[in-house]
Amino acid sequence: MDPTQFDLDRLHEILEDYRDRKWALIPLLQEVQEEFGFIPPESIEPIADTLNMFASQVQGVITFYAGFSLKPKGRYVLRVCRGTACHVKGSRSILRLVKKELGLEEGETSPDYQFTLETVACLGACFLAPTMVVNRDYYGRLNPTKVVSVLGEYRKDKEDD
C-alpha cells in the first residue's frame, strides 16, 4: 500500500463537522493527522475552503508546529529525548545507537514506513532519564541493551510472528 494515499471521502466527513468554524483549525488538523497518520498535502485546500481561510495560512500553521507532519510517518514514531536531564544521563549515545540500529537520521522514515526517528526537547519524565517514547509508550532508564530489546519489539519480522 502506498502510504501517501488516503481516503478522500473520510476527509470530507471530518471536514463537514468543522464547516465555517475558523477557530477550529488546530483541532481539525489534529483530527486529520490522527486519522491518516499525517496531514496529506492534498487536504490543505479542502481544509482552507471549509474554514474560509487561505490555503497558504493552513500550510503556515501546519509547518509552524512540529506536531504536524505533511509527510506520512512510520507505523512507529520514536522520539528520543534530548532534554537537559537526559543529555546529562547520556542520551546522545542513546540517539547514536538508535540511529545505527534503524539506519535512520533524525526526521527520517524507513522506506517500509515501519519507523520514524525524531528527537524531542523534553518528555517530562526526567526522573527516568534517559528516555524515549514510541508512539505513546514511554521507555526510561535506557541503556544500550534495553534500546536494542525495545527496538526489537517493534521490528516488522518480530511483529509477523
Next chain:
Amino acid sequence: MPALSQHQNQKGAAQVEAIAFTINGKKVTCRTGDSILSVAQKNGVFIPTLCHHPDLKPYGACRMCLVEDEKSGRLMASCVTPVAKDMVILTDTKRIVEHRKNIVRLMMAEHPESCIVCSKGNRCELRGLAARLGIAETGLYPMPNYKPYEELNPFIVRDLSKCILCGKCIRADHELVAVGAIEYNERGFSSRPATLMEKPLEESTCTFCGTCVSMCPTGALSARHIDFVGTPEKEKNSICGFCGAGCSLALGISSDRVTEVNPSKINDSVNGATLCVRGHFAHDYLNCKDRLGQPLIRVQSENNGPEFQPVEWNEAVSRAAESLAAIKRNHGPGSIAFIGSPKCSLEENYLFQKIARILFETNNVTSTGSINGQALLRRTEEKTMGAARVMPLSALERAEAIVAVNYDPDHTVPVSGYHVKRAARAGIPLVTIDSKRTGLAPFAGARIRPDPEADAEERIPVLISALAAKIADHDGHDPDFIKQFTTGWDVRKKEIDALLADLPLSPSEEKEINRAAKLLSGRRIALVIGADVMERKHGPQTADAAFNLALVTGGIGAQNAGIFIPAPENNTVGAMDMGMLPDMLPGRRMLSDKEARENLERLWNTKLSPDPGLDLYGIIQAAETGHLKGLYIMGENLIRALPDNSRVEAALKKLDFIVVQDIIENRTTRLAHVVLPATAFAEKSGSFTNMEGRIQAFSSVAAAPGQALADWRILGLLAQKMGYPEQYGTVEKIRQEIRRTVPMYSAMGNYRREWVKNAEKNTPFSQNDSRFEFSAIERINPSEKKDKKAFTAVLGALRWHLGSGTCTGRSARIEAWNRDSEARLCPSDIRSLGLAEGDRIRIKSEQGSVERGFISDPGLPVGRVFLPLGFNGNDAAALCSLETLKPPAPVWRTCRINIEKI
C-alpha cells in the same frame, strides 16, 4: 437621502474620549485607542519603523518602534501600544537607541552583503535605518540565510535571502488584495514567506498585482526590469492609463521616461497601497519600439505601392484639415465620421466631439466605449435618473450587503474587487449571481448559479427577479423607500410571481436564493454589476432585473449602497460624459432633448444638427456602401478592437481619407492617409473620470517620443487650421469651457480630484413627482433544446490584457508572460469532445474561426467556452459579427460556436 454627501460622511459615530499624555516633553491629546506611533506621527515626532504600514493592521514584528515610558521604565512597541492616560513617552533615549541598533545589527548579520548590487539601492529601508543609527559594521558573526533566487516569471524577482520577516508582503496579500498566495512557512530561523507547497509564484494563486513589491522594505521583492537597472531619478504622481478604477500611480522616471510604477502615496486614492498586474507592470508599453514619433503622410510610390513619408506637423495637419474640408464640401457633413477613445482625456474627448459637431456639423461621433461598458452606464443613468452618479468604492467597505452580478473583478477591474473582498472578509454579506465561478466565490455567503440544464444568459434575469421577490416575501425589502421614491412594484411583483410559476426554480437555485434572501433581508444593497452585461445575450433584462433588486432593498441614493459599474477603461465614463456618442451631448444630455441642444447652441454659438449620427456599426456599414468618405480616428485601433476585424479592415480600405491620431503604430494606422503621433497619459496633462465618478487630473511626467504631441494639442491645431476662432493653447482653457458647458463637471480641475455632480432636478430625491420606475419583467422563453454540438462562446477579459490588447500587447513583460490565451472548457465538455491534454481545437462561428489550446475550468457551466480577448492580436474578435453591434444593445460578447479537434 442626499446621495451627494456619501463620500464626505465617513467618520464613525462611536464616542471617543480625549486623553492627554506627554511625548518627548510635549503635552499632546489624542483619542482612546490611538497607538503611540500614530499620535507621534501626527505630532511630527519621528519613530523609525520597518514592519509598519498605515494601510495594514499594526503587527509589532520588527520592534524598531520601541519607545520608553519614563514613569514605569517599560519599553513598548509603539505601533501596537495604545496611549494610556498620563503616559510620559520618550522616543529617543540612549537605551532605546541601543536596542534599535542591536535589532538592526542582528538583521544585518543575517542579511547578505550585496548592497552594492542590490536594485533597491538607497530606497532600502534597512540600509536607511542602519545609516541613520550609525551602524557600519555589525561586529557580529555573519549568518546569512541563503534562499534560492526566483526570477522565472517576468514580473517579480524574489530573493528571500534579503527578507527581514516584516510580514508586509503577507499582510498586504491577505488584508489588502485578499489573494492569500503567501504565508510564513516553518518557524524560527528557517521561517520565510512561502506559497502553497513552496511552488514558484507563477504556479501559485499570485495575481502579480505587485502590491507586495511596492511595500517590501528591502530588496527581497523587486520588480523585474527588462531594460532598466537601478533607482529611478524621480517619482511623479499620475493616474493609471488602463482600467476604470483610476488608480493613483507614482511613476518612477529616469532620463525622462517611465521606468517603474508604484502605487502613489497620496491619501484617499482609489487604490491606497494596491495595484494590479497591468498597472504595476504593463506600463512598459510606453517605451515600446512601436511608439509613433513623427507625423506621417501616405504617398503612392512608383513601384512599392503606398508608403509613409515623414512630414512636419504643419503639413500633416493642413493635409488632414484640407482633405476633410473637401470631403465635407463635396459629399456633405454626413460623409465624415469621428471615432474617439475612452483612453483619451476628458478635455480631448470634449474637444474632439466639439470639432465634429461644430466644424463638420455631424453627430457621427462615437468611441469603442459604446460597445465596452457605456451601454450599461447609459441604462443605469436613465434608470437612476442621474441621482446616483457618485459611487465611491470605499463605500463598499461600509455597505450593509453587496450583490455581485456577472462581475469578475480579478480579470476586469481588480482594484474594485479588492474593495469587495475586503468588505466580505470584514463580515459584510456578499451574494454573487454568475454563470461561472469567479474569484469572489470563496468570499460569498451565497452563490446563485443558473441550473446547469438551462441557458445561463436566459436564466440569470429570472434568478435576480426571483431573489427580489423572495426578499419581499420575507419582508426583507424597504417598503418606505418603495412607497416614497418608486412606482410599479406591485405590478412587477405580480409579474415575477407569474414568471416563476411558469419557469420554476430548480431545487439548487431555490436553496441558494433562499440563503441569499436571508443574508440580504433588511439591508440596502450595494450592487456591483459587470460592465459587459449589456454586451451579452439578454443583457438589458439582466441589467433591469438587477436595478429592480436594488430598488426593492432601497439601495439607490442611500449611503454606502447603489449601483457600482466597474468601467473597463480609464475614461469610459468620461468619454460618455463628454458626449462621445452619436445621440448624446456632453453632460449626459440626449441629442433629442431640445432644451439641451439649444442650451449648447447658445454656449457654442452655433447650430447643432438634431439628427443622431452613425454608431460604430453604422460607420462601418456606411464605409462599405460608400456613403462614408472620411474617418478621423483618435486613439483607437479599430481593426483590432471591433468584432469581425477582416470586415472592418475591408470597410476602412474603401474610405477616401483616414486620419489616425495614435500613440502606437498598429493595424489601423497602417491604413491611414495621415498619421498624427500622439502622447500617452504620462506624457501629457488632462483628466479622467473613473468608475466612481471621480474626476482626476494628471500632468505630464515623462518626455513625449520624438515630435509626438498631446491629442488635445493636435485637435487644437486642427481647429485652428479649419478656421475656428477659439485658440486652445492650454488644458486649462478647455477645462474652463467644460466647467461652463457641462454642469455635472462644474467642479472639474479645481483640485487634483473632484467629483461629477448628481442630477439635482427631476429626480425622486428632489421632492417632486418623479419616481424611480421598476422595470418591466420581460419574459424570455427558454430556447429550444439546442444542437448538442453547439457551444456558446463568451469573449471576456483576463487580467493580463486590457480590451483588445493594443497597449498591453506591447508591454514586454506581459508578452514575456505569454500564457493563458487558451480557451476554457468545463471538464465534462472536454470529455464529450474527446479531447486529450495538449490537443488543439478549432473554434468556429458563422463569422470566422480561431485555433487554440484549451484548459479545463471546472467553474464553467456545460456548453460554454470562455475565450480571452487581447491575445494573439485579439484574433478572438473574429468570431463575432458586426451585426450584433446594432441597437438596442451591442451583444457581441456571446456567440454560438462549434468546436472541432485539430
